[in-house]
Amino acid sequence: MTLVLRLLTTPGAVPLARHAVREHTRSHDAELCASELLTNALTHLGEGTPVTLRVTGRATRTRVELTDPDPHAWPVLREVTEDRESGRGLALLDALALQWGVIRGPGSKTVWAEIPQP
Numbered sequence: 456m457t458l459v460l461r462l463l464t465t466p467g468a469v470p471l472a473r474h475a476v477r478e479h480t481r482s483h484d485a486e487l488c489a490s491e492l493l494t495n496a497l498t499h500l501g502e503g504t505p506v507t508l509r510v511t512g513r514a515t516r517t518r519v520e521l522t523d524p525d526p527h528a529w530p531v532l533r534e535v536t537e538d539r540e541s542g543r544g545l546a547l548l549d550a551l552a553l554q555w556g557v558i559r560g561p562g563s564k565t566v567w568a569e570i571p572q573p
Contacts, residue, residue, distance in 0.1 A: 458510040464497040464523075476510055476519070484551045484570045485510060485517045491544040492521035492566055499528055512572065516553065520567040526559045530566055 458479040462468045469490055476482075476489045489508055496506050500523055509520040530545055548555055548568050555568035 456512065458508075460508040462493070462506055462508060463502075464493065464500060464504040464506055465502055466497070469493050469497070472508055476508075479510055480512065480517055482517055482570070482573045484573070485519055488519045488548055488551060488568045488570060489521070491548050492519065492568070495530060495544050495566075496521060496523050499530075500525055515572055516569045517572055518567060518569045520565050522560075522563055522565040524563050526562060526564045529557055529564070 456479075458475060460472055460475055462472065472493050473486050473490045476486045480486070489510065493506065493508065496504060504523060504525075507520075507522045509518075509522070511518045511520075552568040552570050555566070558565045558567065
């Protein structure tokens with residue numbers, strides 16, 4: 456079963472998405488990945504950007520995807536240091552995910568992560 460949420464990047468969309476993913480998957484890791492992807496889009500693309508969050512489950516993995524309309528603003532995994540106040544979202548995603556990546560589409564990109572089923 457697939458969960459699809461079409462949202463605008465706003466601070467209020469983050470807890471809404473977290474709740475929906477939690478109810479759909481019962482996975483804290485999937486919830487955290489969705490939250491980080493949505494927060495990253497809000498931070499780097501700005502408030503009010505339309506995005507689509509998809510969560511799909513398979514026998515051994517859950518896939519979380521966030522599609523946005525900017526094919527050029529690619530996420531960059533940065534080294535996490537004690538003195539940085541931000542930039543930990545992709546490091547969290549990288550630590551939780553079995554694998555993750557970015558797919559460029561015509562006029563969009565999708566950042567995805569696959570995590571183990573709980």
